[in-house]
Amino acid sequence: MTVFIFVGALLAAMAIGMPIAYALLFSGVALMLHLDLFDAQILAQNVINGSDSFPLLAVPFFMLAGEIMNVGGLSKRIVNLAITLVGHRRGGLGFVAIIAACLMAALSGSAVADTAALSALLLPMMVKAGHDKARAGGLIASAGIIAPVIPPSIGLVVFGVAANVSIGKLFMAGIVPGLLMGISIAVAWWLVAARENVALPPASTAREKLHAFRESVWALGLPVIVLFGLRFGIFTPTEAAVVAAVYALLVSTVVYREISLRQMYAVFVSAAKITSVIMFLVAASMVSAWLITVADIPDQVIELLQPFMGNPTLLLVAIMVLVMVVGTAMDMMPTILILTPVLMPVVKEAGIDPVYFGVLFIMNNAIGLVTPPVGSVLNVVAGVGKMRLDQVAKGVLPFMAAQFIVMFLLVLFPAIVMVPLNFLTN
Numbered sequence: 001m002t003v004f005i006f007v008g009a010l011l012a013a014m015a016i017g018m019p020i021a022y023a024l025l026f027s028g029v030a031l032m033l034h035l036d037l038f039d040a041q042i043l044a045q046n047v048i049n050g051s052d053s054f055p056l057l058a059v060p061f062f063m064l065a066g067e068i069m070n071v072g073g074l075s076k077r078i079v080n081l082a083i084t085l086v087g088h089r090r091g092g093l094g095f096v097a098i099i100a101a102c103l104m105a106a107l108s109g110s111a112v113a114d115t116a117a118l119s120a121l122l123l124p125m126m127v128k129a130g131h132d133k134a135r136a137g138g139l140i141a142s143a144g145i146i147a148p149v150i151p152p153s154i155g156l157v158v159f160g161v162a163a164n165v166s167i168g169k170l171f172m173a174g175i176v177p178g179l180l181m182g183i184s185i186a187v188a189w190w191l192v193a194a195r196e197n198v199a200l201p202p203a204s205t206a207r208e209k210l211h212a213f214r215e216s217v218w219a220l221g222l223p224v225i226v227l228f229g230l231r232f233g234i235f236t237p238t239e240a241a242v243v244a245a246v247y248a249l250l251v252s253t254v255v256y257r258e259i260s261l262r263q264m265y266a267v268f269v270s271a272a273k274i275t276s277v278i279m280f281l282v283a284a285s286m287v288s289a290w291l292i293t294v295a296d297i298p299d300q301v302i303e304l305l306q307p308f309m310g311n312p313t314l315l316l317v318a319i320m321v322l323v324m325v326v327g328t329a330m331d332m333m334p335t336i337l338i339l340t341p342v343l344m345p346v347v348k349e350a351g352i353d354p355v356y357f358g359v360l361f362i363m364n365n366a367i368g369l370v371t372p373p374v375g376s377v378l379n380v381v382a383g384v385g386k387m388r389l390d391q392v393a394k395g396v397l398p399f400m401a402a403q404f405i406v407m408f409l410l411v412l413f414p415a416i417v418m419v420p421l422n423f424l425t426n
Contacts, residue, residue, distance in 0.1 A: 005034050006292070010338070020334040021277075021284040028287035035295060046290050051283040054238055055167055058157045060275040061241035065222075065248045066113040067271045069104070072252025072259045074219035075117040077212075078103045081220075084212040088203035091193025093126045094139050095186060101143035102182045105150040106223030107244070110274075111332075111369055115144030115377050119384035130198040137381045138395025141370045142185050142403060144377050148332065148366040150178030152226055152240060155332060155362045158282065160237075162289070162340040165354045167237040168230055173359045173417055177410060181363070184402035192398060218251045278333055285337030292341045302346050312350050316357070316411045319343060320364055324404075327368020331376055335365050356417050360410060367403050370396050 009030035013023035025043075032038040069075055082096040082103075089095065097118055104114045118140050126136040148155035151171035160167035204212075226244055229235045235243060252259045259267070308315040326335055340361075347357045369377040372393040382389045410416055 006031050006288070006295070020331070021280045024281070024284040024288050024334070024338070028284075028291050031288075031291045031295060035291070037291075037294065043287060046287045047283045049286060051279050051286075053161055053282075055157060055161050055236075056279065056282060058152070058167070058238045058241035059154055059278055060271065061238075061245040062152055062154055062157070063110060063113075063275050063278075064268070064271040065107065065241070065244040066110045067267045068245065068248040068252050068259070069107050069219070069222075070113060070117045071263055071267050072248065073256040074107065074222070074248060074251065075100075075104055075114075076121065077216040077219050077256075079118070079121050081212040081216040084204035084209045088201055090198070091189055091196070092201070093122060093129055093131065094136070094189040094193055097122050097126075097140050097143045098182050098186050098189070101140075101146050102150065102179065103220065103223070105147040105178065106152070106226070107219070107248070110154055111145045111147045111366060111377055112380055114147045115141060115380045116384060118144060119381050123381070123385050129201075131193075131196060132395070133385065134387060134391040134395035135192060136395070137385050137387060137392045138370075138397070139185065139189055139399055141375075141377045141381045141392060141396050142399035143182070144380075145366040145369045145403075146178050146181050148369075149174045149181060149359070149363050151175065151230070152237065152244065153362065154278070155336060155365060156358065157237065158278070158333065159336050159340060159358050159362055161282070162285070162337060163344045163354060163358060165358055169355045170358050170362075171227075171230055171237060173355050174362070177359055177363055177406070177417060180406045180410075180416075181403050184406045185399040188398045188402040218255050222247055222251075281333050281337060285334075288338065289341040299345070301342055302349055305346055309350050312352050313411065315346070315350050316352065316360065317408070319346075320360065320407065320411060323361065323364040324368070324371070327365060328371045330368075332365045332369055335368065336362070353414075353418065356414055359417055360407065363403075363407050363410075367400060367407065370400050 006027050010023055010027035013026040014020065018026065029038065029043070032043070079096065079100045082099040086092050086095045086099065101114060101118060104117065119137070123136060123140060127133045147153065151174050153171070153174060156170040156174055157167055159165070160170050222244060225247065226240045229243065230237065230240055302309070305315060305318065308318050323335065323339065326339065344354065347354060369375050372378060372389065378389055378392050378396065381387070382392045385392070
C-alpha cells in the first residue's frame with residue numbers, strides 16, 4: 001500500500017504538470033500523511049540537509065567548467081583537432097563528433113552542455129557535407145550522452161552522494177564503459193555512413209594537424225590534470241571540480257582570450273541557474289529518501305524481486321529493464337534520486353558491487369536522455385538543428401541500440417568494468 005501511495009502521488013503530480021522537485025515533495029507529504037508522520041519541521045529539515053553536502057559542491061563547479069569550456073573556445077579547438085585527424089575519412093565528420101564528445105565528456109560531465117556545443121559546431125557541417133540531417137542529429141545526441149559516464153560526471157557525483165558510494169571509484173570505473181559507448185556508436189555510424197554518398201574533404205597536412213594539436217593542448221590538459229589528481233589522491237572529486245573550473249577560466253581568459261567580462265557574467269548566471277535546478281531536485285528527493293527508509297519500502301521491493309535474488313545477473317537484467325522503461329518517461333536526475341534509495345538495498349542484499357551497479361545505472365540513465373518521448377538531449381538537438389523531435393528520435397535509433405547492447409554486455413561480463421577499476425586504484 002505504501003508503495004502504491006508513493007508512486008501514485010508522484011505520478012499524479014507529474015501528470016498535472018507539476019515540476020519534478022515539487023512532485024517529489026508532494027509524494028513525500030502524501031506518504032507522511034499515510035504513515036501519520038506529518039511534521040513541517042521534519043519536511044524542512046530533510047530539504048535543508050539534502051543539499052547540505054560537501055561532495056555536492058562538485059556539481060556547480062563542473063557545470064561552471066562546462067559553460068566556460070563552450071564559451072571560451074576549448075570545445076571549438078577540440079572539434080577542430082578531431083577534424084584534422086579523421087575528417088577526411090568516409091563518415092569522418094561523424095567520427096569527429098564521437099571523438100570530440102569523448103574528449104569533451106572528460107571536461108564537463110554534462111550531456112546537455114556537450115550536446116549543445118557539438119550540435120552548434122558540427123550539425124551544419126555534416127548537413128552541408130551531404131549527411132542525412134536526422135541521422136547526423138541522432139549521432140550527435142548519442143555521442144553527447146557519453147558525458148554522464150566518462151569522468152568527471154555530474155550523474156556519478158549525484159549517485160555517489162545518494163547511495164553513499166565512493167565518487168572517486170565511480171569516476172575510475174566509468175572510463176572503460178564510457179569509451180565502449182563511443183566505440184559502439186562509431187561501429188554503428190561506420191555501417192550507416194557506408195551507404196551514404198558523401199563528398200570527402202581533402203586530408204589535413206601534417207602541419208595543419210600539428211597546429212590544431214598545439215591550439216588544443218591547453219584544452220586537452222584539463223582531463224589529464226583531473227584524472228591524474230584523482231588517481232594519486234592529490235584532490236577529492238569536489239576539489240577536482242574546483243580545479244577544472246579555475247583551469248578552464250584561466251585558459252579561456254589568459255591563453256585563448258575568448259571570454260569578455262560581459263560573457264563571463266552570462267556564463268556564471270547560466271551555470272547558477274542549471275545548478276539551482278539540480279540542487280533543488282536533490283534537496284526535495286531527500287524527503288522521499290527518508291520516508292522510503294521509514295516506510296520500509298526497500299524490504300518490500302526485495303520481497304517482490306525475491307525470485308531473482310539468487311541470480312545477480314538476472315536481477316541486474318530485471319533492474320536495467322525497469323530503468324529503461326522509467327527513462328522513457330523521466331529525466332536523468334529525478335530517476336537517479338528516486339530509484340537509488342529503493343534499489344541500493346536490493347543490490348547490496350544480492351551481493352552486487354555498488355560501484356559496478358552505479359556505473360551501469362548511470363549508463364542506463366544516460367541512454368534514457370535519448371529515449372523518446374521525454375529525452376532531454378533529443379530536445380537539445382532538435383532545438384539547435386531546427387528539426388522535429390520525431391525526426392531526431394528516428395535518427396538516433398541505431399546508435400541507441402548499439403549503446404544498449406554495450407550496457408547488457410557489461411551486465412553479463414562485469415570484469416570489463418571491475419578489472420580496469422582494480423588496476424587503476426591499486
